[in-house]
Amino acid sequence: MDLFDDLPEPTQPPVAAQQKSTRKKEEEEKDEEEEKSRKRKREDAESHADEEREEEEEEEKEEIKKVCREGLPVLRGYVAARRGxxxxxxxxxxxxxxxxxxxxxxxxxxxxxxxxxxxxxxxxxxxxxxxxxxxxxxxxxxxxxxxxxxxxxxxxxxxxxxxxxxxxxxxxxxxxxxxxxxxxxxxxxxxxxxxxxxxxxxxxxxxxxxxxxxxxxxxxxxxxxxxxxxxxxxxxxxxxxxxxxxxxxxxxxxxxxxxxxxxxxxxxxxxxxxxxxxxxxxxxxxxxxxxxxxxIILACDGLFKVFSADEAVKFVLSVLQEGSVEQRSGLTEEEVRFEAACQQLASEAVRRGCADNVTVILVSIGY
CATH class of the missing domain: 3.60.40.10 (PPM-type phosphatase domain)
Known part of the structure; x- marks a missing residue:
């Protein structure tokens, strides 16, 4: 028979119990901190993924806009004004x-x-x-x-x-x-x-x-x-x-x-x-x-007092279709033609006897 079988279990001293309690608390805090760290990493990863998705969507929108922009008309305005x-x-x-x-x-x-x-x-x-x-x-x-x-x-x-x-x-x-x-x-x-x-x-x-x-x-x-x-x-x-x-x-x-x-x-x-x-x-x-x-022709009534709408359109077309044009620095041949058509249309209105002010905006439409 073992001499110590009938002896009660020894009780732990107060200091040892406190040390064990402290270690347990530290381990729990450590586990909690690790869990928070893992959660932060997951949230950061999700946030980063959301940002990447948003960037991809923005890039996609920009690409769509670029495609749309390429197929849109290019407008240029030319102006002629006469005091009459x-x-x-x-x-x-x-x-x-x-x-x-x-x-x-x-x-x-x-x-x-x-x-x-x-x-x-x-x-x-x-x-x-x-x-x-x-x-x-x-x-x-x-x-x-x-x-x-x-x-x-x-x-x-x-x-x-x-x-x-x-x-x-x-x-x-x-x-x-x-x-x-x-x-x-x-x-x-x-x-x-x-x-x-x-x-x-x-x-x-x-x-x-x-x-x-x-x-x-x-x-x-x-x-x-x-x-x-x-x-x-x-x-x-x-x-x-x-x-x-x-x-x-x-x-x-x-x-x-x-x-x-x-x-x-x-x-x-x-x-x-x-x-x-x-x-x-x-x-x-x-x-x-x-x-x-x-x-497109935008003009005050000074033009249309001496031109019908059809006549104004045909006049501009006749100038645009003229054989030779004088080259001007910084302008394409088409721009020179539209500029000439606008100026000549306003001048012709005055020549036809319009005493009123004449202002013409000629808007070219290109693709």
Whole structure:
């Protein structure tokens, strides 16, 4: 028999028990720290994977934009302005083939935005100059950005808001002057988002486009026929809907003019006629560009007093198709031709007897 079989188990001294408890606690803390470390590593790995996925998605979006951009039309604007027999040049214009600097952020589905506009002032040059200086900036501030479901609808609303804002700002400035400014201006603005054209128009300036017949028919010599497309609608008091609005507002139309004075029924400015039904709400039209489109003409009524839309298009085409051109440093042959066509069109309007200011913007469309 073992001498110690009947003896109770010896109890541990207090110090030894405390040391064991401390070691156990340290081991538990160590295990907990290791678990936290493993968790952090997993989270870091997941976060890194998310970042890589986001980078890949951004790169994919950029690639898509590059592909879209390569297939989009390239627009260039050429301007010609003539004072005619007027004492003052009351027209103004803006050409921005790349309007991105005025827009804080483009919509996700848009790659580029262009803007061209002509303003025909009356009663002075202040309204036309104000519109030329401010309208595109107001447009840039209100332009839709980010993810958008109905870009077309948003752009149309943006244009309407922009015209209203520009008119209100000018009228506020005009009414604060002594004497009050009575200037007014037409406005024909061409906004191109990728390959979609939006035209916003007030008054009697116009926008027309030359589209070549895709089928190549209609010409005896087999050449492609040029089609003239109206991109804007004129507003003058002789049009039934315009006259009715003016009369409902308490105004009258005499000799084809509002109160026998104002030739247009919609404009920026003209504060004294706003109570008579003259409004700043533009007519909006939309058109998608195609590879058959050659150019767009934006011009004040000074041009169209002596040219029909068809005649203006044919005149430009005749200059573009001339045999020889004078080479100019820094310009391609096509750019020289368009520049010449624009200048010659404005000069021909004056030669035909137009005494009014003449401003022409010729926008070339290339692919």
């Amino acid at each position: 027999e007027r004492e003052e040049m009351q027209d103004a214009h803006v050409t921005l083939p790349d309007m991105s600097s005025c827009v804080s952020a483009l919509p996700c589905q848009a790659s580029c935005v262009s803007y061209f506009a002509v303003f025909d002032g009356h009663g002075g040059a202040r309204a036309s100059r104000f519109a030329a200086e401010n309208l595109h900036h107001n447009l840039g501030k209100k332009f839709p950005s980010g993810e958008t479901e109905n870009l077309d609808k948003l752009i149309k609303k943006c244009l309407l808001d922009t015209f209203r804002q520009t008119d209100e700002d000018f009228l506020k400035k005009a009414s604060s002057q002594k004497p009050v400014w009575k200037d007014g201006s037409t406005a024909t603005c061409l906004l191109v988002v990728d390959d979609m054209v939006y035209v916003a128009n007030l008054g009697d300036s116009r926008a027309v486009m030359c589209r070549m017949d895709a089928a190549g028919g209609g010409a005896a010599d087999g050449q492609r026929k040029a089609l003239t497309l109206a991109l804007s609608k004129e507003h003058n008091p002789t049009i039934y809907e315009e006259r009715m609005r003016i009369q409902r507002a308490g105004g009258t139309v005499r000799d084809g003019r509002v109160l026998g004075v104002l030739e247009v029924s919609r404009s920026i400015g003209d504060g004294q006629y706003k109570r008579c039904g003259v409004i700043s709400t533009p007519d909006l039209r939309r058109c998608q560009l195609t590879a058959n489109d050659r150019f």
